[in-house]
Amino acid sequence: VFAFENQKITSFSPIASVSNVVYLESPLVSQPSFDGGRLRMSGNVISRCAEDEFAIDDPYEFYRVLDRIISGHIVGSKKRSGRVLWEYARRDGERFPYQECATGIKAFAILSQLYGHGCLHDGTVLIIDEPEAHLHPAWVVEYAALLIKIVENIGVRVLVASHSPDMVNALQSFALCRNMADRTAFYIAEKCGSGDPFRFKFRPQDVSVEKIFDSFNSAYALIEKKAAELRKR
16 A cells, blocks of 8 residues: 655646545555554544544445445554554454455455545545455455445545456446446557557547457457367367
8 A cells, every 4th residue: 555645736637636646556465554654644534524624424334334345344453562453353253463364355454444544535546456356256346336435425536457347347337327427437458559569558438348348358269269279289
């Protein structure tokens, strides 16, 4: 988890002003340092809502949704060293150190802590690289629904890079269900054709995902090709 605070970015549109950028690469890397270092936040989202800093109608809703998904919640206890030990508190009372949890739990735990520490607000750009990489297919759908919820309720701008048909389909479906077509856009990466195989351009698709699914479907053609090669051997 990386966060960059108080660095105004005003040179691109349609985002007029960005005060906080958070980049999530992989929950496998390490325990997020929410107690200091990269993420230095004052107060939490509940107290800041009470002080009218954040306009969230029900700040506890996020936690209720998360508790339903992972059957528990994330808690932190401060040690003598000043470090905070983060744990997954399962609904049956068992607790597990964050580092020992499955990566799916970690993926949701990171979102929970970003939310709880006030990192996610209408001045935030949340960049997530392949969030589906370590998630069960059902949790891919739950993750997508949670992203739509924080965009709708909190105003976070979210940029997701994904190779998952389930993630793309879920994001499109939920965005349209919530009448968020004007706040949703999909892009497909295409080779520039300049002779450099590592240069790509990103072509906007609005809320249409047909061409994106065409690129996903190329995997099925490759399966058939490889199967034909194996039958010949």
